[in-house]
Each structure stands twice: as structure tokens, then as C-alpha cells.
Amino acid sequence: MATFDDVKEVIVEKLGVDAEKVTPEARFVEDLGADSLETVELIMGLEDKFGVTISDEDAESIRTVQAAVSFIEGKQ
Amino acid sequence: MAITGLKRVVITGLGPVTPIGLGAAAYAEAQRAGKSGIAAITHFDTSSTASKIAGEVNESLDAYIDPREARKMDRYVQLALAAADLAVADSGLSAEELRGERTGTLLGSGIGGVKTFEDQSRVLVERGAGRISPMFIPMMIANMASGHVSMRFGVTGPSSTVVTACATGTGAIGDAARYIQLGLADVMIAGGSEAAITPIAIGGFSNMKALSTRNDDPQTASRPFAAGRDGFVLGEGAGVVILEEYEKAKARGATIYAEVVGYGTSADAHHITMPAPEGRGAQVAMRMALATAGVNPDQVGYINAHGTSTHFNDLHETQGIKAVFGDHAHKLAVSSTKSMTGHLLGAAGAIEAIAVAQALRDGILPPTINLAGDEDPALDLDYIPEGARETQVEYALSNSFAFGGQNAALLLRRV
Numbered sequence: 125m126a127t128f129d130d131v132k133e134v135i136v137e138k139l140g141v142d143a144e145k146v147t148p149e150a151r152f153v154e155d156l157g158a159d160s161l162e163t164v165e166l167i168m169g170l171e172d173k174f175g176v177t178i179s180d181e182d183a184e185s186i187r188t189v190q191a192a193v194s195f196i197e198g199k200q
Numbered sequence: 201m202a203i204t205g206l207k208r209v210v211i212t213g214l215g216p217v218t219p220i221g222l223g224a225a226a227y228a229e230a231q232r233a234g235k236s237g238i239a240a241i242t243h244f245d246t247s248s249t250a251s252k253i254a255g256e257v258n259e260s261l262d263a264y265i266d267p268r269e270a271r272k273m274d275r276y277v278q279l280a281l282a283a284a285d286l287a288v289a290d291s292g293l294s295a296e297e298l299r300g301e302r303t304g305t306l307l308g309s310g311i312g313g314v315k316t317f318e319d320q321s322r323v324l325v326e327r328g329a330g331r332i333s334p335m336f337i338p339m340m341i342a343n344m345a346s347g348h349v350s351m352r353f354g355v356t357g358p359s360s361t362v363v364t365a366c367a368t369g370t371g372a373i374g375d376a377a378r379y380i381q382l383g384l385a386d387v388m389i390a391g392g393s394e395a396a397i398t399p400i401a402i403g404g405f406s407n408m409k410a411l412s413t414r415n416d417d418p419q420t421a422s423r424p425f426a427a428g429r430d431g432f433v434l435g436e437g438a439g440v441v442i443l444e445e446y447e448k449a450k451a452r453g454a455t456i457y458a459e460v461v462g463y464g465t466s467a468d469a470h471h472i473t474m475p476a477p478e479g480r481g482a483q484v485a486m487r488m489a490l491a492t493a494g495v496n497p498d499q500v501g502y503i504n505a506h507g508t509s510t511h512f513n514d515l516h517e518t519q520g521i522k523a524v525f526g527d528h529a530h531k532l533a534v535s536s537t538k539s540m541t542g543h544l545l546g547a548a549g550a551i552e553a554i555a556v557a558q559a560l561r562d563g564i565l566p567p568t569i570n571l572a573g574d575e576d577p578a579l580d581l582d583y584i585p586e587g588a589r590e591t592q593v594e595y596a597l598s599n600s601f602a603f604g605g606q607n608a609a610l611l612l613r614r615v
Binding site for chain 1: 272338
């Protein structure tokens with residue numbers, strides 16, 4: 125849960141969404157309203173927060189909150 | 201030079217966001233009271249800058265922009281949106297009346313998103329180009345006030361941006377009026393905004409020796425036409441006006457503040473920052489504003505001067521006014537509201553056009569504060585040093601002059 129909470133914090137900040145909307149199933153574009161620029165900001169925010177590198181290909185596949193959490197936990 | 205067959209353009213909404221007040225009523229009241237908006241800078245640590253004072257807008261903008269949306273906008277855009285909201289509300293135009301291609305946007309900025317530029321330059325140096333925010337470009341570029349305002353109100357008519365440094369606000373309103381005069385729009389949302397109270401901008405202006413360093417007495421630091429003037433004081437804010445085709449404004453019973461009757465622009469072709477001797481370029485702009493309106497110099501009762509509080513501007517502007525107006529220069533009144541607001545760069549001409557519109561409608565001319573008792577013998581016009589003056593004038597001119605030698609003058613008429 126620790127990773128989820130940290131990911132959620134980045135999402136709330138970068139996408140400007142209400143925290144309760146950030147559920148594991150939530151999709152960044154369809155559910156949280158991220159546009160293409162915000163998606164890039166979000167990925168960069170996650171890289172900064174967790175000290176990881178997310179390639180463009182990996183970023184393409186990270187479409188939900190849970191996908192982000194799983195990716196980061198896999199890197200740690 | 202008076203051009204015939206044009207539609208008439210009137211100002212029907214005022215949106216000032218200034219260091220002396222937000223909204224038309226607060227702004228007018230502050231001018232009447234001769235209030236100074238200058239204080240010690242709070243936006244950043246001034247320990248390394250020579251000038252440590254400015255005219256900040258410290259009211260919350262949350263009522264105008266969702267804080268989460270604001271995060272994606274440079275402050276100059278936030279200020280412009282607040283001013284546009286105020287102007288639209290003041291005009292009484294409904295969202296339905298505004299929406300569509302008969303309304304246009306023409307907002308300018310002298311610099312654009314300089315704070316964003318500064319922040320991201322730090323990222324570049326410290327962390328490399330790979331960490332530059334994807335929001336950097338859309339936050340920084342100087343046309344984004346027009347962009348955001350068009351999106352907020354769903355207005356799809358003529359849209360452009362003026363970037364003529366300190367002449368921006370005047371140029372934006374003058375250019376916007378042309379679209380209505382030519383019949384290309386019924387309404388234009390026009391003005392300027394600036395948010396340059398940042399270390400890099402204050403540092404740059406300071407090192408040009410352009411800024412006052414009267415840091416120990418901020419409220420008297422902006423002293424246009426005074427013997428003890430030592431430079432301008434930077435201000436931030438935005439001014440937006442609603443320009444409207446006269447017959448349509450009249451038909452809907454709009455409050456009409458003033459008519460835009462003349463507009464002139466010119467270049468000094470002289471120096472990057474120094475005004476031309478005797479305000480030669482400024483004279484061209486003032487004469488053009490009069491000529492396009494078919495108005496004689498002796499019909500003008502008030503000039504809102506560029507009046508920056510720098511040695512050369514105030515001297516050459518005074519000389520230029522004397523050259524254009526002859527003997528009448530000593531009969532009309534001149535004041536610099538920058539004495540109260542500081543110099544808002546790209547927003548200056550816009551908030552000053554608002555001040556002129558208010559002066560024409562209310563019959564009260566705003567003063568030049570900090571001048572009484574410190575007159576410069578070389579500057580001998582009537583600068584309204586004693587405080588706001590009850591005088592009804594029919595025509596009033598607003599001057600703005602820019603680095604690069606660009607000049608703009610707007611002539612308004614009481615309606």
C-alpha cells in the first residue's frame with residue numbers, strides 16, 4: 125500500500141484530480157482526464173518520486189494506476 | 201487621415217487587476233485616494249537584487265481560476281484570466297452573447313511567462329534537458345493569455361497577440377478596436393498582462409539602471425516627473441477591456457465607459473532603450489491618434505502619460521507633448537498613474553486605458569502622486585500633483601512607449 129499511496133500523491137499533484145478518484149483500476153486518460161502533456165508530466169513525476177527510469181515503451185503500457193504501482197514495485 | 205465608413209467602437213467592460221485594486225470600483229477608488237501599491241517584494245528573496253520593491257498583486261486569484269488549473273498556467277496568464285473574468289462580468293454580456301466567431305481575443309504581454317522560463321532554466325542546468333516540463337512551452341509562450349481566454353469563453357473570432365514591451369496594452373486595445381471598426385467582430389476581449397516580479401527580470405532591469413532603488417521608502421519610489429525620480433518601479437497585473445461595436449452596445453443598453461476614437465503607433469528608429477530626443481517617435485504616435493479621430497490637439501483635455509519615473513522618459517515625453525500640443529500643452533492636464541501602480545510593462549497601457557475610460561465617465565482625473573513639493577524645473581506641465589481632480593474632459597489620450605522604440609497612443613472620447 126505504501127507504493128500505492130505515493131503513486132496516488134504524484135497523480136493528484138500532476139493531474140489535479142481528487143484523491144478519491146485515484147483507485148487502482150482508474151485509467152489515466154479515460155477516467156482521470158489526463159491529456160498527452162499531463163501523461164508525460166505524470167511519468168516524469170513518478171521517475172522523480174521513485175528514482176526510477178521509465179522508457180517511452182514502458183510508459184506506453186502504463187495506462188492505469190495499478191499498472192504504475194506494479195511497474196514501480198517491479199523496479200524496486 | 202481620418203478614415204470614414206468604419207464602425208464605432210466603445211468600451212463596455214473594465215477588468216483591472218492591479219497593485220492598487222482588483223475590479224473597476226476598487227481601482228477607481230484607489231486612484232481617487234492617491235493610493236500607492238508599491239511595497240517590499242514578497243514573491244522572492246531580494247538579497248541579491250539592487251531593487252527590492254515592486255507593485256505586487258497579493259489578492260488570491262482562486263475565485264477566478266481553479267487552483268488545479270492554475271498550476272498549468274504561468275502567473276501572467278492567471279492574471280489575464282482574472283482580468284478577463286472581471287471585464288466580462290462588468291460588461292453584462294452573457295456567456296451566450298459572447299460565444300462564437302463574432303467575439304475575438306487580443307491579449308498581449310511584454311515578456312510572457314518569464315517565471316516559468318526562469319524555473320525551467322534552473323531544471324535545465326541542474327538536471328538536464330530531459331527533465332524539462334512538458335508544460336514549459338505552453339506555459340511560457342506570450343500568446344497564451346489570448347489562448348486561455350478564448351477557451352474559457354468559447355470565443356472563436358479574430359485572435360492575435362501584441363508583444364511590444366511596455367506599449368503592449370495600448371497596442372492590443374488599439375489593434376483590437378480595428379477588428380470591430382472593420383466589421384470583422386462585434387466584441388473584442390482585449391488588453392495586456394505581466395508577471396515579471398522574478399529575480400531574473402528584476403535583476404535584468406536593475407542592471408540596466410532602469411529601476412528605482414528607493415527601497416527604504418517604497419510608496420514614494422514611483423515619482424514620475426519629480427526631480428528626485430530615480431527609475432521605474434516594476435508592477436504586475438493585467439488589464440482587460442470589453443470593446444464592442446457601438447450600435448450593438450447601445451441596443452442592449454450596455455454601460456458605455458468611453459469610445460475608442462483614435463489610435464497611433466510608431467517607431468523611434470533611434471536606440472534599443474533610450475527614447476528619441478524630444479519624444480520624436482512618441483510625437484508621431486500621438487499625432488496619428490489625433491488624426492485618425494479627426495480631433496484637433498486643443499480638444500484634448502487629459503493625457504495619461506507613459507510617465508515611468510525615469511529621467512529620460514519623463515523629460516522626452518514632456519517635450520513630445522509640448523511639440524504636439526503647442527500652447528495647449530499647458531492647458532490640458534497630464535498625469536502618470538504609474539505613480540500609484542508602478543510600471544506593469546505589457547499590462548501598463550491596458551490598466552491606463554481603463555483609468556482613462558473611468559476618468560472620462562466619472563469626470564475625475566487621476567493624480568500623479570509623489571510629485572508635490574519635488575517638482576523638476578525642467579518639467580512644467582500640469583501633472584495633477586495635488587490629488588484627483590474633478591474635471592470633465594471630452595477627449596483623453598493614453599501614451600505608451602516601449603524598449604525597441606515602439607510607441608502607441610490611444611485616444612478615447614466621452615460618450
